[in-house]
Amino acid sequence: MTDEATITRNVLADQVHDYLLQGIFSGRFPPDSRIVETRVARELGTSQAPVREALRALEVLGVVDIEPFKGARVRSPSSTELIEAYAVRTALESLGARLGVPRMTDADLVEITELHDALQAAVATGDRHMLAERDAEFHARILAMSGNAMLARVWRSLEPVSRTYLTLLAPNADPTWTAGLHPPIVRALQARDATAVQVALARHFEDASRQLLSALRNLGAKD
Amino acid sequence: MTDEATITRNVLADQVHDYLLQGIFSGRFPPDSRIVETRVARELGTSQAPVREALRALEVLGVVDIEPFKGARVRSPSSTELIEAYAVRTALESLGARLGVPRMTDADLVEITELHDALQAAVATGDRHMLAERDAEFHARILAMSGNAMLARVWRSLEPVSRTYLTLLAPNADPTWTAGLHPPIVRALQARDATAVQVALARHFEDASRQLLSALRNLGAKD
DNA sequence: AGGTCCCCTATTCTCGATGATCGATGATAC
């Protein structure tokens, strides 16, 4: 999975793809901002073609929106969309837990605990960008245990939307509330209790949705 | 959703995209066969660029596989992948039912019943291509009721994989078994019993997986 | 005979240029 990624990186379009994706996550390309093909091409010293290919891939991924002859702009997920994505994520992770817990090795458990510690450390620093990354890693690791590659792929396709939330809307919210959501999940995993994990995930989702809604309300709902 | 599709059709890349997708579904491009950019371009009277963009989109969709400097070939999902996809599909549809049944109108119910009739008619004719289409429509309609656009989108991204199965592996199996899977779902919907729908869907999944496995075994498992 | 290297072909990948389309700006008519 990872080695494949390092091999595939001889193609400009892929590099541009990563560049843009990272740029979007880091806030360099904020939501709703335009991405001008020629500008990016000049910026990276390439021609338009690879940029166009990358943009088209990003469109399918749901990260940007392309209108013919008008160009690409970064999608800014509406509040409903964010909550919808969270609901789907939870359903997927719940399936992941049901499949994964019976297969979970001790090594898995150690790794997840470590990732959880890293997540908590990120919460402590208050660095939202890193927090989003750690959060993604933690959940992805749980998904990976399921052994269902398709599940991981689908979840991954959903992740950019959720991440946008954490990096862009969270500035108005207190990130420390995230801290409390994950320990129950870890405890349930340590007990190897799949049902408990599912319950913990459901609570995670409910709390996150609630927080999300109130954060959006404070922001002045534009959707 | 549909109007957007008709608007976007002034761009060659999109037309090529549809052309290829249809070609794959119809068996014109069988699994594992190469798709040569220059050939398709000549075939359609365009240059390579739009073809490349279309292929890249199809790759993200999971329909084709692109290896750098080696080209694109139609993905032939392995049996494990198919079953994985089915599991994910079921989880998504289960969520869809839980969200959708409480919102279901009488008109929804009528439409679903009609789609179910159409599905049964397709079973009767034995036309596998049409059967795949009707099956997709039926399930998509249930998903749509949830009102969760993100859920529909994710499900849609998974659909090509499942459809490949019905059109390409089913030749060896008897398609009539599909007929028995759906009436329980419809009945549960008519009773507006979300839990019953979820149970019916779970059964649908189990039966489909079992059929799939035995069909693959007869075919000589290559995965 | 077996293995290694090199060349040759098919195809991908990239580029720079050209045509097509949009949105805004300003001119004209009423």
Place this chain on the structure above:
DNA sequence: GTATCATCGATCATCGAGAATAGGGGACCT
């Protein structure tokens, strides 16, 4: 003063050609 229309700059969409790469077949060496 307002509404309609032509024009212009910016940007997208497409093209055709040229460099880069993989895979296969033959010549050469051992």
